[in-house]
Amino acid sequence: MGYKVRQKNIIITFFTVCVLILVIRLFFLQLINKEYKITATNNVLRYEIIYPSRGLILDRNGQILVDNQSAYDIMITPRELEAFDTTGFCAIFDLSSERLDQMLSEIHERRRSIGYQSVIFLRQVTNEQYTRFLEKSYRFPGFSVQTRSVRNYPSAICGNLLGYIIEADPSFLEKNPEYRLGDYIGRTGLEEYYEKWLKGEKGYSIYLRDVHNRIKSPYEDGEYDKPSVPGKDMITTIDLSLQTFAEELMHNKVGSVIALDPSTGEILTLITSVGLPTKHLTNFGAYYSQVISNPLKPLFNRAIMSAYPPGSVFKLVNGLIGLQEGVLKPETRYSCNMGYKVGSLTVGCHRHPSPTNLMQSVMMSCNAYYCNVFRSILDNPVYENIGQAMDRWQEYLKSFGFGMRLGIDIPGELSGSLPGTALYDQIYGKNSWRSLTVISLSIGQGEIGTTPLQLANLAAIMANRGHFYTPHLVREIPEDPSFSPEVERKEVMVDEEHFSVIVEGMYQAVNAPAGSGATARLAAIPGVDLCGKTGTAQNPHGEDHSVFICFAPRENPTIAVAVYIEQGGFGASQAAPVASLLVEKYLTGQIHPSRQWLYERTLEQDLLTRHLQ
């Protein structure tokens, strides 16, 4: 029997060895190797993102510029789809049956990749469609509604100022790894610049899911869920009533309006026209092609991007520089005989009393006067050559904020163009240009390009008699006390004493009696000391651009405005009424009966036809 015992023992040993192999393997699998635990977690947990509500954008008085509302997307779950009443479905959503068939077949093709999930079938249906669908939803198995938060705009104002929300594209995601596919981001305007505050923090709920990605139950009763943190509301410097009033005035006109408080740099109103209507912003994707194909370029924020010749408003600057350089005295008189004529060169002027002193030259906007002023600046014997004088002149302009970004808190601001020695050396050759060559700069024509924002800033400098604050749009973020707008006080290179005579000229331009040759009498407001300067920028492509900058009241001004209307003709005819009506509305809260006709005329003006020819 001995060998039988041996075989029994060998068999038992064999069983034991095999079982030990299992045990050792289990030991490594369950106790040593951590990889499988992690994979199991990834396998089974599904993070459902909770999107935060985006921060509100309020005006300076707490009025809502942008808030959120619910949008309803009709979702489809292909796995649950059954035959349904297609005619009824089409009737609710205004679809043709061919379109529905086409959409369904597209979904059918994608059904494998969709699996058990739901995808958007109809995006942002109307409230009415939503309620009609809800009543009958039992008849449409496989369809459901998903509520989403979208932007809402209680007042129709300039969308370029606010910006829009759009799904993040792949290139953005690459640069910003904290965003995920399907996240919405702010684009352009305040939405983009203040994305960090507005977006809030995403939260998540953790669910257990099965192999088909179906949610089974909350994980640990939601103990590890993270609530979303809503975006921070922001109080802007915009005055909503003034903004909407300006929108009204700018209706059917192409150009920009900027009004700011010169004592702080706070922008009260910013308009680019033609801009993005707010009604297109909520579901911007749907209007994108329409916006892009519009010849008036609504996406282009003229107020901060377009470089226009400033026209006669630029005379203010040349006058101030002349005074500071000592080449001009308030009592200096130049004569004008319908223009400035040297040899073959003529800079034309309009008919006005002649000769004029400095104050009168501002009031009457004499071209010849500033040709003389500008020549004496450039040909100042203090400087070795014209190049040095030009460099000096350029420095002055920079101190006024020209040729550089002012630093407004919306993206896309451009610097305009500020010519200097280098440019003219390049165009004409070194030492082969003279003050006469660049004489058009004297009246704000030629190679200079300024943005409407820079012109508004010039108005603020005039109002402040020599300094300005960084123009900005956001005043306060209540939930973030550490936030303060990046505002700097900057001094221009012209002393305060030189301003009084120029400001007097601006005052007279508006308020001088009839027959005095004042250019902007149309802008006079009963009871308000408005100081302004007209400009008419030559436009080789059509009618001249109409420009007006102003501030009020004369002492301790509270508002400075720049209006630039493309192809508006004389500065006095289009831009001045808009600016003065705006100031009047802001300072008196109404339009004086004697100016009602001007208000109505401005509303009726339709300049779009000039652009669309």
Add this chain to the structure above:
Amino acid sequence: MRRRNRSVLKKIDWWVVTIYIVLVLIGWLSIFSAVYDPEHGQIFDTTQRYGMQLIWILGAWFLAVVILLIPARIYALFSNLIYSFGLLLLIIVLVFGVERGGSSSWLVMGPIQFQPAEMIKVFVSVGLAGIMSRPHFHIKTWRGIFQVAAMILIPAALILLEKETGLALVLSAFVIVLYREGLPGWIPVTGIIAIILFLLSIIWDPLYVLWLCAGISFFIGFLLAGKKLPVLITVALLTGAYFLIPMLLELFSIDLFAHLERYQWFLLVAAPLVVVLLIVAFRRRIVYLKTLLLAFVSSIILIFSVGYVFNNILKPHQQARIETLLGIDDDIYGSGYNVHQSKIAIGSGGLTGKGFLKGTQTKFNFVPEQSTDFIFCSIGEEWGFLGAILVIALYMFLLIRIIQISERQRHSFGRIYGYGVASCIFFHVFINIGMTIGITPVIGIPLPFISYGGSSLWTFTLLLFILLKIDASNE
């Protein structure tokens, strides 16, 4: 009658019965947990698998009681009849079988459906015990070997025809019975080595397997040889010729391996050496050398037939399963998916597991077949290493107990039958648990007593309780 019953109850091996009941209940709870869904929380719900399993369990217990009432001697008496009935069932299935999930091994009779291929273990165990317990049966004779081989291979072939490869492979476990009854040890050992060589030659380049064989042969030769020097010289000759000749040829800028695979070069070098050694072995009558050379040559033949078998005989899903097992095919979304998910489930269990009904991987269907072939995942995930060890220990204890019962039988019929039971349970347990943790091929056989399914549970109940009845009647 009553007295006899009482004597059965007194003589029955209660250890085995207890383990049996514990395993069955563990199975039921694991199935409940594996398919648990809060919406169908009622454990007696017969629309769910755990509800059905309860019916199977009660049926199995009824079956056990019936077995205990039937006299034990009928198995030895009618062993041939019982075996033939089993074969008949397999043939009937081939004709009337119903296709379910790629195999046509199901017999459907009204509401009852079962798998004769699963039951065949009982018939073969009884049949083998009947034949081998005859007084003039000798396993060491050709006649004996032929008889038992036929009794195992015929049903195996029939089951293969039903495309139930796994259940056919189970029958190979009866080699253990044959070994116990005197089959020379080298036969199963050779079999195991052949399987290892087969697997190695799939994973490795044939060259390495050849070198491995040569190395092992030299090692054994060195141990057995009287004079050690000739062995060392032979080693030097083989390695020298293999490495130096190509280097020399390279000096004459002839690239030997441009036209020749390396393993072909190895064979070219080894062939004359083998011939010379064979002549030496026969001349001088060195027995061990003859055996060694024979083994070496047959290994080489085996290695090169593997490629043929693998590519031409095995079916794609079998190839895929072997590749997965060997770690060649890492496609965790393809054929490797089951094992990968199963390893995740078990691996995530840790020491103490996630707790009853708290397993996530099995419950949410990440593991396929989670209530049948992969039920061990549920145990590993929810009860952790400790739970898994407990279940394995229960099986081990059961196996040892069955062997002890077998060894104490006065009649060899009972002993042989008992070893048959132990072999089948062992094979199922080792392969099944092994496949859930990625060390054995996924051949789709259930875990005894625990996996969901009536055929499997009733088969193992029958196997076990026939043994218990025989043991209780052991005078």
